[in-house]
Amino acid sequence: MHTVFTAAAANDTHMRSSQRERTVPIPATITPVPGYPSKLSVFKIAASKFWQVRCWIAGRTHRRSTRTQSLRMAQSFARTFYEHLLAQSSSLRIKPTPISSVVLHDTVTVKPQHTFAAMAAQMMANEQARVERGEFSAGSFKVLRNRLDAHILPRWGKLQPSAVDHAELLSFTQYLSKSFSTITVSQYLIAVRKVLTMAVSVAALDKLPEFPKIKVQTNSRGAFTPTEYWQIMRTARKLQHTRHPDSDSTLRKNYRLRSAEYTMPPDIAWCIGFMVNSFIRPSDLKTLKHRHVEVVRNGNTYLRLNLPKTKSHTRPIVTLQPAVRIYQQITQHYSERNLAAPDDYLFLPHLRDRAYAHWVLAFYFNWVLARTGLKLGAHGQERSLYSLRHSSITFRLLYGQGIDLLTLARNARTSVDMINQHYASTVTGEQNIGMLQSRRTRQHSQLSHTVIS
Numbered sequence: 001m002h003t004v005f006t007a008a009a010a011n012d013t014h015m016r017s018s019q020r021e022r023t024v025p026i027p028a029t030i031t032p033v034p035g036y037p038s039k040l041s042v043f044k045i046a047a048s049k050f051w052q053v054r055c056w057i058a059g060r061t062h063r064r065s066t067r068t069q070s071l072r073m074a075q076s077f078a079r080t081f082y083e084h085l086l087a088q089s090s091s092l093r094i095k096p097t098p099i100s101s102v103v104l105h106d107t108v109t110v111k112p113q114h115t116f117a118a119m120a121a122q123m124m125a126n127e128q129a130r131v132e133r134g135e136f137s138a139g140s141f142k143v144l145r146n147r148l149d150a151h152i153l154p155r156w157g158k159l160q161p162s163a164v165d166h167a168e169l170l171s172f173t174q175y176l177s178k179s180f181s182t183i184t185v186s187q188y189l190i191a192v193r194k195v196l197t198m199a200v201s202v203a204a205l206d207k208l209p210e211f212p213k214i215k216v217q218t219n220s221r222g223a224f225t226p227t228e229y230w231q232i233m234r235t236a237r238k239l240q241h242t243r244h245p246d247s248d249s250t251l252r253k254n255y256r257l258r259s260a261e262y263t264m265p266p267d268i269a270w271c272i273g274f275m276v277n278s279f280i281r282p283s284d285l286k287t288l289k290h291r292h293v294e295v296v297r298n299g300n301t302y303l304r305l306n307l308p309k310t311k312s313h314t315r316p317i318v319t320l321q322p323a324v325r326i327y328q329q330i331t332q333h334y335s336e337r338n339l340a341a342p343d344d345y346l347f348l349p350h351l352r353d354r355a356y357a358h359w360v361l362a363f364y365f366n367w368v369l370a371r372t373g374l375k376l377g378a379h380g381q382e383r384s385l386y387s388l389r390h391s392s393i394t395f396r397l398l399y400g401q402g403i404d405l406l407t408l409a410r411n412a413r414t415s416v417d418m419i420n421q422h423y424a425s426t427v428t429g430e431q432n433i434g435m436l437q438s439r440r441t442r443q444h445s446q447l448s449h450t451v452i453s
Contacts, residue, residue: 022047025054031071033078034154036117040082042066042074053078057085079149083121083128114204116164116195117157120148123198139283147191151176161199164192166210173212186214222377223390229276236269236368244367261360266333267347268364270326274346275388276395277323278305279412282385285361286354290331291342295324303327307413317411361385393419 025043033040039056051066051074062085066077127144130136155172156164169192176185189211199205224232243263244251251257271285280288287308294304296318303319327346334340339349351357365385369375375383389412396408397419409416 025052031075033075033082034149034157036079036082036121036153036157037115040078042071042078050074051077053081055082055085057082076149079121079124079145083125114160114199114202115157116159116161116199117153119161119199119202119204120153120157120195122202123195124148126198127194143187144191144194147188148195151188152192152195161196161205164196164209166212169209170212173214182214189214222379222381222383222387223394224374224383224387226395228372228374229272229391231372232368232374233269233272235372236264236272236365239264239364239368239371240266240269244364255363256356256359257363264364264367265348265360267330268361268368270330271347271361271365271385272368272388273326274323274330275385276392277321277326278303278319279317279389279392280305280307281389281413282358282362285347285385286345286358288346289342290340290344290346293327293346295327315410315413317413 023045025045029044031042032038033042040053041055042051042053044050045052048065049069051068051071052063053066053074054061054063055078056062062081064081066074068074068077124145127136127141131138131141151172156168169189172192173185173189176188180188193208193211196205196208200208241263244257246255248259248262251262252259274280275282275285284307288305292306292308294306296302296304301321301324303323305317305319307317330346331340334344334349337350345354345357348357348360351360362385366375369383377383377387393408393412393414396403400408405416405419409419412419
């Protein structure tokens, strides 16, 4: 009896040991997260097909499954995981002098590494809180994260913030200028400033270094002329239901298209007309649902678009009258397929992956531009879906009777400065030659003379 018990106990011990081994990190898979402290890593275990994340912070080790088999996605999850933990322990009271210790609210004392990456993590935790409060857009947060991951953290992540001085910033600016526009370089420097400002606020850095001055040169996206607009519209209608000329393997491997999207859908022509008559951004194409659209007939006929918040703008957009007809065509087409309910999307509603739906629209719009030879503007600007928004605003500046910039800016969810800098920059005197050559009436001239005198 004693022998049986001993064998059972030994077997139980062996099983526990085996289970423990299945959760132990596989040494060959342990991978650091670039730009972040070495205490943050991702790894695999025998018990799961997913990458795991491990981080030592606030006096103990934290582990979690990333729920993804992609290393890149796992590392992205790890960054967010680290920043979330750091935000939780940011109820820590950091002692300004010395910077060697941090006291947690539960009296546990730890010695954090005040690396540039640690400061970036705290900054991103604060920005995430701003997103949750509605003070910062989720899109801008994602762009900020991408910039940190692409060029900033790989360069300075393991260094102390004090190492990022004026000379380093100047070198970084010169490096970025080889590949990016002045606007992008300026935005990268803004991201660096956010991190260093965080370092100053927690006494990890005495003061901000002097930043290089960048003269931003704006390159406005090329709008279409009315003739070009009708040319691409006719081409899109002609090509709908036409298979793309590239081979299946090219469409699948190079352009990530599924076989169901090898032919151009009718949505491309609707998308072109709708954007030009509604002022919306390309990003709105993937989020716009029927519940956001209201047809208004009250002397004027138009659509009122109560779109989700974009770039801190929440006001509704009102469209031009042709958008009503396009919307009716979309509704009729998809009603026959039971895809025109309030929560269905306007464009390509059968595609649940909205990032992919946006990609399909952009891909086929580029095919239309290639067929018409209008991919490049008169001054060599590359055109894209965003050029349709540019055209929408430019056409109103040219052909809208007595329209003022403030009304136009508010309806397009932008600012008067943006219209002046980007959209109105392509309007020439010749395009408004009639207005330039117009004469005041005698009555108006006499009135002006009276007012002036």
